[in-house]
Amino acid sequence: MAELSVDGLVVDYGPVRALDGVSLSVPSGAVVAVLGANGAGKTTLLRAVSGTLRFHRGRIAAGGVTVAGARVDGQPAAAVVRRGVTHVPEGRRVFARMTVEENLRAGGLGTPRAAAVRARRRVRELFPVLAERAHQRAGLLSGGEQQMLAIGRALMAEPSVLLLDEPTLGLAPRAAATIAATIRAINAAGTSILLVEQNVATALSLASHAYVLEVGAVALAGPAAELAAGDEVRRRYLGVADGAPAPQARAGLSRWSA
Ligand SMILES: Nc1ncnc2c1ncn2[C@@H]1O[C@H](COP(=O)(O)OP(=O)(O)OP(=O)(O)O)[C@@H](O)[C@H]1O
Ligand SMILES: [Mg+2]
Numbered sequence: 001m002a003e004l005s006v007d008g009l010v011v012d013y014g015p016v017r018a019l020d021g022v023s024l025s026v027p028s029g030a031v032v033a034v035l036g037a038n039g040a041g042k043t044t045l046l047r048a049v050s051g052t053l054r055f056h057r058g059r060i061a062a063g064g065v066t067v068a069g070a071r072v073d074g075q076p077a078a079a080v081v082r083r084g085v086t087h088v089p090e091g092r093r094v095f096a097r098m099t100v101e102e103n104l105r106a107g108g109l110g111t112p113r114a115a116a117v118r119a120r121r122r123v124r125e126l127f128p129v130l131a132e133r134a135h136q137r138a139g140l141l142s143g144g145e146q147q148m149l150a151i152g153r154a155l156m157a158e159p160s161v162l163l164l165d166e167p168t169l170g171l172a173p174r175a176a177a178t179i180a181a182t183i184r185a186i187n188a189a190g191t192s193i194l195l196v197e198q199n200v201a202t203a204l205s206l207a208s209h210a211y212v213l214e215v216g217a218v219a220l221a222g223p224a225a226e227l228a229a230g231d232e233v234r235r236r237y238l239g240v241a242d243g244a245p246a247p248q249a250r251a252g253l254s255r256w257s258a
Pocket of ligand 1 (some may be wrong): 012016017018038039040041042043044045056057058090093232
C-alpha cells in the first residue's frame with residue numbers, strides 16, 4: 001500500500017505556477033527519490049506534502065495528498081506531523097542559537113512522552129556525535145552535524161514518512177557519505193522516505209524508484225536502477241556520453257550543473 005500518495009498536485013505562489021499536475025507515490029517502507037534541476041519544483045512538492053507551503057505564500061490549487069489513506073492536503077503542518085510525516089527542510093534550518101538538546105526537544109514537542117523518550121534514544125544511537133555536543137549551540141556545528149541534527153529533530157516525532165530536501169547539499173564527500181548511510185539505516189528501521197537530492201548518483205543508489213521533475217511536471221519516472229542505466233538520465237544528469245558503459249552509482253559521481 002502507498003504510505004504517501006500525491007495526486008495531480010497543482011501549486012501556485014501567487015501568479016507563479018510551481019507544480020502543474022504532479023502525481024507520485026511512496027510505497028510503505030520505500031525510499032523514493034525526486035530529481036530535477038534548480039527551480040523544477042522539488043522543494044515545493046515537499047512543502048505541499050508537509051503543510052508548510054502556507055509559510056511561503058504558496059497554495060494548492062488542485063490535487064491532493066494522502067497519507068496512509070487519509071487526505072492531508074490543506075491541513076496545518078502540525079496536523080501533518082501528527083499523521084506521521086516530518087520534513088527536513090532545504091538548508092537544514094536548525095535553530096542556531098539553541099543547543100543541540102533544545103533543537104531535539106523542539107522536534108519532540110508534539111510527541112507523546114513515551115514515544116519522545118524512545119525517539120531520543122534512537123537519535124542518540126544514530127548520531128553519537130550529537131550526544132557529545134548536546135549542550136553546544138547548534139549554529140556552531142559543522143554542516144554535516146547540522147544535517148544530522150535536522151534529521152534527528154525530524155525523527156523526534158517518530159515519523160512513518162520522512163521528507164528530506166537535499167540532505168547532502170554543500171557537504172564534503174565524507175559527510176555526504178555519512179548522511180547517505182544514515183538515510184539507509186533510518187529506512188532499514190522501517191521509515192519510508194521521500195528524498196529530494198541534487199546528487200543524482202547518491203539519490204539513485206538510495207532509492208528504489210525515482211521521479212524527475214522538469215518545470216513543475218514529472219518528465220521521467222521509474223525504478224532507480226533503470227533510470228541509472230538509461231541513456232536519458234545518464235546523458236542529461238550524469239554527464240555520460242551515449243553508448244558509454246554504465247557507471248557504478250556512487251556518491252560524488254556528479255552534481256547538477258543547474
Ligand atoms: N516562496 C516563493 N514565492 C514565489 N515563487 C517561489 C517561491 N518558492 C519557490 N518559488 C518558485 O517556484 C518554482 C519551484 O521552486 P522550488 O524551490 O520548488 O524548486 P526546486 O526544484 O526545489 O529548486 P532548487 O533545486 O533550486 O532547490 C521556481 O520557479 C521558484 O522560483
Ligand atoms: Mg529546492
